[in-house]
Amino acid sequence: MSPMKMLQTIRKTIGNNYTNWVIYLVLAMVLYLCMIGSFLPKNLNVRLHDTATEDIQSPVEAIDLQATNQLKKEASNSTPSKYTYTEETSLIQVEKVGDIYDVISDVKLDKNSDKDKAVKSVRSKLSSDASEALSDKTIQVLLNAKDKDLMTAQDITNNLIYEALNNKVKWSDLERVQNRAVSSLPVSVIGDSLRGALIEILHYGIVPNYVFDAVATKRSKQDAASSVEPVQIHQGEVIVKKGELITRDVLRELKVVGLLKDHFNVLPFIGLFIFVSFIVIILSFEFKQLKEKDGKDQYKKLLMYGIIFSCMILLIKLATYLRLTHIHGLAYILPIALGTLLIRMFLNERLAIVTSIIFGMVASMTFGSVTKTGIFDPQMGLYVLISALAGASIIRGNETKPKILQTGMLISLTNMLIVIMLMLIQNNTFRLGDIFLNLIFAYLSGFLTIILTLGLIPVFETSFGMLSTIKLIELSNPNHPLLRKILLEAPGTYHHSVMVANLAERACEVIGANGLLARVAAYYHDIGKTKRPRFFVENQLDGVNPHDNLSPQLSRTVIVSHPYDGADILRAHKMPKEIIDIAEQHHGTTLLKYFYFKAKENGQDVQETDFRYPGPKVQTKEAAIVELADSIEAAVRSMKKPTPMKINNLIQSIFNDRLEDGQFDECDLTLHELKLAKKSITETMNGVFHARIEYPDELMGKKVTAK
Template identity: 40%
Template sequence: MSKRSSIDQQAWWKNLKNHRYLRIFIFVFLGIFTYGMLVTNVIPETLEVEQGTVSDQDIRSPLTIENKLETERLQLEASDAVEPVYSKKTRYAQNQLERIQDIFHSVDQVQSQIDERISEIEEASNNSNEDDMTIEELSDSEQLDLLEELLPTETIEQISDDAFLILLETTGEDLETAQETTTSAVYDVMEEEIPMDEVDDAKDRVESKVAIAAVSPDLLEAMIEISRFGITANYMMDEDATQEARESAIEAVEPVMIREGQLLVEEGQVITGEIYQQLSLVGLTEEVPLYYPYIGLAIIISLLIAMLAYYLNDAKTSLQTNNTHLLMYSTIYMLTLILLKLVSLTHVIDLNGITFLAPVAMGTMLLTTLLQSRVAIFTSMIFAIIASIMFNSESSGIVNYTHGIYIFFSGLAGVFFLSKSQRMMRMLQTGIFVSFINILVVIAILLLKNAQYGWFDIGTNVGFAFLSGFISVVLAIGLLPFVEAGFGVLSPTRLIELSNPNHPLLRKILLEAPGTYHHSVVVANLAEAACESVGANGLLARVGSYYHDIGKTRRPHFFIENQMKIKNPHDNISPHLSKTIIIAHPYDGADMLKSHKLPKEIVDIAEQHHGTSLLKYFYHKAKQNDDKDEIEEKEFRYPGPKAQSKEAALVGFADCVEAAVRSMQHPTTEKIENLVRKILLDRLTDGQFDDCDLTLKELNKAATSICETLQGTFHSRIEYPEDDLSKKEDNV
């Protein structure tokens, strides 16, 4: 088998992968790469058109936007079309009646004042004729002055002095008759609706009503003048109601929208000023700034990469700390975008549905196999958003929702079916599943469009969607070994490959240390069952168990499982030398695994499966031999490190259990369980599980699982009769 060198073994990457700013650089580079993949899809399309020219093509709107100028024009027309709202002002009639009554009341007051003044003058005069003339002249002039003081200016200006003097000269029942007749006539007429243009007619009507009064001609003239004064318009435009009606008319106007895909100009049509304004509004003329789409794309990609960075740094996966895996994720991400971009360029081929070939499921299948299904699900959402922009050449707008939905479901299909099992046959089955989901999504999209498609168009759409699943799985299977080898990823496929008994190291164990090989197989069974019971990687534990004692092949006869029919060499050497030989095997094994470029996870299991545990047998033997010198316990402990993962910890636990149970005489279920629990307690109190994230509950599950597995291994057998047994031995 050829040795593959992963990037982790490259000196330049070893120096770079732990750099503090490397992760930031990777995410920034992903953003720049994504921007480069999409920038050509958002370059604004501008047309060299001018008003008055003839269009040489059909022009459709690339977006949906409101035509505000047209909306405002229609709103203005609707407002102007609203007739003024008129209403009768009932208060106006009352106001006019109060004015007329005020006139008669003021006349009555002035008459009373004049009577008082005349009485005063008569008492002060000598009753001469000359004085009487003076009194008459002064009384007429003063009457008007007194009346003007009591009445508003408007009333004084609109009613003649003669009319006031006639009223001042009228007394008693005539004045009361004049007041009642005038107010009654004005009231009757003002009860009717009197528009501005009918005021004169209303005054004529009130004059005819007053004219029937049985009074003197002079008083009648005064009454007519006052009644005509009392008539005014009471039916006029209501400003508030009119404004409210106009606002309602404006609100009733629907906004004028230019819809995405709407035909703005037909081929051969003259581009008028209105059409040119619409073209400018949707950004198809050179008058519109061209940098807005680039800024919008930068914002979208920045948000996507920021969300991706947050998720990958927060999710409990190897991507959180392993920059090699992050680089691998970035490689798969970029490779998927490149394939999507290449497929998006096939729109120039006049073949309906060819862009449904997009093999996005390849990326999600690789991420599921190599990393984690949740990471693949999240990434499929990002692929869907990117694809909706990347495949917009088939859409009149900037976003193609059809392909966004298609890519989303296709990517998820590659995750859900594969996440349950990641064997090669399962991947092939996943391709069929992806094709099936693709066909369903395409059929749903065609139905949603509600268009009359021909059978050929339907067939091509469905056919390309079907091929997409197979292309995805072929690419995923073909790329998987290269990605695994290049980035040193330990996928299930790689683990199955490493479990092949023909692997050089496994054959080395089988041939040079057969006892160790058998021991490793049993440990693999125990460790796999224990890991699966706590949700750890059982396959990794099994394969790690196969290789965990590879270091024993350097001195196989110093380990008891390989000492068949030979004397134990430890009986002839000091405990310190024995300790040195035994303690060396995890680290010898790690060196051998590294030299064969096995994955780091396997190397870690070999190096950590003993942790810092104590070689009790040789420690106590050394203490017995050295009565004078004090033997320190740390001299007989493995230097570590302690197990850093669940798999390494459980392999070490299973290793101790298998060795202890193998040495038991007549093992029973109860004896085995007591022994397993004792070993678990010893390793727990010794701190061998301190550096891994195993809980007490998980340790209990693991111990129970190991006991169940051992019961199947050391099941009771039928005891043959002694005669039959001797016959069997003779036949062997």
């Protein structure tokens, strides 16, 4: 089943409104399925304590959370605790010890208190911590001591406390510092009983002055943990080398980068879906603009584009396997410019450029998985992008076969320059053999592009009824059998057609229509006259007019039939539909005025509709311009002594008549475009029917005759 028959079946099944979206859906599925393998990391079948059979690289950039958390924990644990040193501690503690001696002195001055109540009195006046630190025996010893001994004891304890707390004392150092102070008590100055009391006072007075700061320690550990850089596994980083043992750490890293079969990540599927949706939306907008410009349903062009696009995506996917051959630069043979060149020839340049950008992105992501450098391969993406842009932009003007061959050479040259540029940018050392292979494959890419282009153009023309510039140029060859038929059987019609072609081509180019199509269609538009050539005035070289002996109705039948006879001849010769349509429509539903008024003059009761062409009216800009050019050329040629003023007035009247008669109601020709077309045709006709200069010989001949 041909693509067009398949499309017609789809349209009958689901209707016209949904056909385009079905094509978009199929295109999206092809793109998604071809790219999904590149988005997903390669799964490995490895187990603990296996030996790696090859170097395993990370296909993505990932963070090893477990290793990062372990480093943070180690950093936190290795951070020392924070302590706060209080220099005022010695003064405070001396003051507290002084309070003890003051209380003892106060109680001793109270003569009314007995010895049993004296201890209780001391405890009641001491602070709670001092009362707990001193035993009853110590308090009793201090109460029994002489005032002089108390003063000496106070001075000794104050000095020892000052000396002990002059340095930083932590809880872990407290016992050592207290013992050192006790050992410093002078034995010769104090007795044994007082010494025991002073030991308790020193244990009470000497306290840590360099204490643990919980808040500062917590903050310090948090700062240390947060300062740890995440453990990253970089794209292309070798996780394990060939021959090394698969350890638990290696398995963990393989799982992090998604290379284990037991690890499924849905994110790449979602990301690719978003990418494909973006591409389809962009293409839908492009075809919407194309429809607005052409004014036609674009399903046929969309189907052709979908086939070209899908084939090139499959070609990119297949080209990735060329990297597996390890032949240096073999992937450069990819004829990516083929797709954009065909799109440029059959559709338009803007769509070809947009497609080039898409091909570049797809190639970059598709080749990225093969090179094992991650999702993207910028080198291949850039090569495909520029090569595709060359195919979309280099060809200009009439796309003849020599012009296409020249384009192929330019594409090859462009590809070779891209390869050289990429090698220079990489700043790597290359072997001469590798450079030679790269350039040869890049050159062959352009060669293959042109060979495939020339081979596929007839396929697309036949399958989709598309009309390429090459086909139009071939049809414009004067040696074409149908053109020779017109020349030999209706020479006047042939000359008229050539003039119409010149008028129509220039007018179409002025309004942005297809000038070449208008020219070629004009060559064939009156081929129906070859069936009865002598019934048309331009072919009546002997001056005999057969219509003089026919009724107006019979003459009308002969004249009106020529557009449809011509369409039948063109169909029999399998001519393009666009040319057949213009031949059939070039008179629209206009009135055959001469024979209509002749019938009226003969007193016949006739209707105007009986003398109108059956139509259809012109459907395209090119058909409208050919109709105008045909009418104007015939009318101006029949004028006697045409002058610029007469020509201008005649052309204006024909334009007004066609507008008032509604002949352009079914095509998208605007009034502004009509104005531009009229101006172009007027200038051309004035150039053809210019006034001649009388030469001296002619003047002399007139004088001689006058004599």
